[in-house]
Amino acid sequence: MKLLYVMRCIWGGGASRRFWEIHKRLIKKGYDITILGSSTVSKYNPEGNSLNEYEGIKIYSIKTELPFSDYLFYIKAMAVIKSICKNFDLIHDDFSPTGCYSFLWHDKCIATIHETFGSYALNKYGMAGLIPLLNERFYKRMGYKVFISCSLSVKNSLKDLGIDSILIPGGADTQLFKPSKKNSDDITITMVSRLSKGKGLDLFIEIAKSLASKYEGKDVKFMLVGNGSMMSSLQRMVNRLKLNVELKSRVSDEELAKILQDSTIYLHTSLQEGFGLSICEAMACGLPVVAFNVLGVRDLVNPKTGILVQPVNTKRMIDALQMLIEDENLRRNLGRNARDLILEGYTWEKSSTLMDEAYKSLFN
Numbered sequence: 001m002k003l004l005y006v007m008r009c010i011w012g013g014g015a016s017r018r019f020w021e022i023h024k025r026l027i028k029k030g031y032d033i034t035i036l037g038s039s040t041v042s043k044y045n046p047e048g049n050s051l052n053e054y055e056g057i058k059i060y061s062i063k064t065e066l067p068f069s070d071y072l073f074y075i076k077a078m079a080v081i082k083s084i085c086k087n088f089d090l091i092h093d094d095f096s097p098t099g100c101y102s103f104l105w106h107d108k109c110i111a112t113i114h115e116t117f118g119s120y121a122l123n124k125y126g127m128a129g130l131i132p133l134l135n136e137r138f139y140k141r142m143g144y145k146v147f148i149s150c151s152l153s154v155k156n157s158l159k160d161l162g163i164d165s166i167l168i169p170g171g172a173d174t175q176l177f178k179p180s181k182k183n184s185d186d187i188t189i190t191m192v193s194r195l196s197k198g199k200g201l202d203l204f205i206e207i208a209k210s211l212a213s214k215y216e217g218k219d220v221k222f223m224l225v226g227n228g229s230m231m232s233s234l235q236r237m238v239n240r241l242k243l244n245v246e247l248k249s250r251v252s253d254e255e256l257a258k259i260l261q262d263s264t265i266y267l268h269t270s271l272q273e274g275f276g277l278s279i280c281e282a283m284a285c286g287l288p289v290v291a292f293n294v295l296g297v298r299d300l301v302n303p304k305t306g307i308l309v310q311p312v313n314t315k316r317m318i319d320a321l322q323m324l325i326e327d328e329n330l331r332r333n334l335g336r337n338a339r340d341l342i343l344e345g346y347t348w349e350k351s352s353t354l355m356d357e358a359y360k361s362l363f364n
Contacts, residue, residue, distance in 0.1 A: 001359065002032045006102060007094035008073045008080065010059070012227065013097050013194055014277035015114050016238075018150070018170050018351075024055040025352035034058040034088070036080060038073045065353055073214060081105055083188045090359060093144070097132035103143030108362050110142040113165065114274030115295065116157040131282050139163050146360050166358050169299070170275045171348040172284035179286035179339060180261035184222075187188050190263040190287075192256065192278035193270060195228030195249075200269030200292070203314055205237055205269070208245050220244070222267075225251060225259060248350065260285040264286030264331065265324050269312055271298050275327040284342040288334035290320045299362040300346070305338040 005023065010016050035057055052059060065073040077100045082330050085106045093111045094097035117132050124165065139147070140162045147165040150153035153168045161188060183318040190213075193199045201224070208222045222245040224234065231249060238245045251259065260266070266282035266289045273279075273296035278290055280300060289306030291297045292313075301308050307320040324331050 001030075001090060002082070002088045003034070003090050003092060004085070004088040004091045004164070005094065005101075006077060006100050007032060007033045007035060008077075009033055009098055013092060014170065014184065014300045016277060017274075017277055019094065020055060021171070021173070021348040022056075022168075022352045023057060023273055025348060026098075026356060027056040029352075029356060034060055036060045036062070036077055036158050037241065038062055039062055045182075057166060067178050071343060074098065078104075090362060092359075093130045095106055095135065096131075098135050101142065107143075109144050110146045110148065110358065111142070111361065112148040112150065112168075113139075113154060113158060114150050116161070130317070136148060136161055144180050146358055148358060151296045153299055154274060157295065162189075166354070168354045168358065169281055169346055169353055170277045171346045171351045172281045172342055173253070173279075174284050174343055175283075176257050177260065177281045177284035178257075179335070182257075182262060182264070184219075184262075187265070188221055188223060188263045189265045189267050189321065190223045190225065190282070192271065192282070193268070194261075195224075195230040196225045196232070197236060198270065198272055200271050200312075201234060203269040203312070203317075204267065205234070205241070205243070206314055207269070207318055207321070208243050208313075209241055211321060212243055214318075214322070214343045215325070216254055222244070223248065223259065223263065225256065227250070251357070256281070257285065260287060263287055265290060265321060266294070266306075267317075268297065269317075270297070276300055280342060280346050283335075283338035286335040286339045288324055288338060290324065300341070305334055305341055 009017060023181055027033060055149060062073055062076045081100055081102050082105045091102040091106045091109045093102050095111060095113050116136055147163050148168050149158055151167040151169055152167060157164050158165045163277055224245060225248045227249045233249055260282050266287040268279055268291035271294060273290060273294060275296045283305060289301045290309060291301050292311045293308040293310055298308060309316040309320060
């Protein structure tokens with residue numbers, strides 16, 4: 001099957017990671033896959049070059065110029081899709097946050113929806129948020145044969161909009177992301193995230209500051225892993241407050257797995273998630289999770305695997321972290337349950353099997 005996958009940002013973030021992990025496995029099942037996306041810098045493509053192929057998948061890169069790169073990608077991509085669509089059996093649009101409406105030129109199109117926004121779209125994207133907001137009102141009128149949701153929360157939100165979808169959650173490489181014996185008795189509280197607005201990073205720093213005063217002189221430290229526009233400002237804030245917070249960027253998957261294996265607790269302060277891939281990988285490593293009770297996150301974290309608190313309630317989040325810091329047995333039990341949950345339902349092998357079935361359903 002010849003597949004064209006359309007995604008704006010193909011190098012970085014949970015959505016692009018999801019694409020590569022699922023579709024490199026479909027290559028082994030005989031798929032011929034091309035991805036149409038933007039040329040951007042990432043740990044996979046540090047120079048932002050227009051690569052021709054990666055993981056057996058052909059890459060068609062569209063170069064765009066700041067400050068309107070997001071908008072220009074969608075405009076340019078539509079023209080490309082129109083010209084090459086006949087070369088493919090199927091087109092898959094990834095809404096991040098909008099899509100390229102490939103159904104205008106091809107009769108077999110599928111769409112993945114990572115998250116629904118409602119009025120939050122305006123808070124996250126400003127006036128540009130009108131586009132994903134309007135998208136949600138018109139999904140039902142779009143010509144996609146199948147919609148795919150990435151979490152149960154998104155599936156339920158789409159159902160409220162009158163859209164039936166196939167749930168294909170993200171996953172983890174459970175052979176790479178797995179528990180390992182810690183080499184230290186230190187308490188390390190880790191978060192992995194894109195370093196941008198909406199991820200609650202100011203709350204992460206606030207929590208680190210509060211716990212630093214409560215555990216002064218003890219081995220409690222924080223680690224924040226990720227790339228993004230807030231890296232410099234976060235580093236200045238950490239330096240100014242003299243916090244025991246280490247910031248790391250552009251780590252390989254192997255390095256990330258080692259960081260999580262050496263961690264004690266996974267803290268996630270994001271206020272909006274489609275799925276929570278980094279949470280999934282932390283749980284695969286046997287870490288208990290403390291996070292806000294938001295869409296996507298609540299599908300993974302439950303009372304058996306971690307502690308959910310109401311959004312922006314940092315006092316409750318600090319209390320939850322203190323409970324885990326001081327109760328090793330609770331940490332161990334939650335972490336064991338977390339690993340079991342990922343093994344049961346959130347592996348890339350399972351996700352790729354479900355995606356294979358979804359693609360083939362268009363030809364039945």
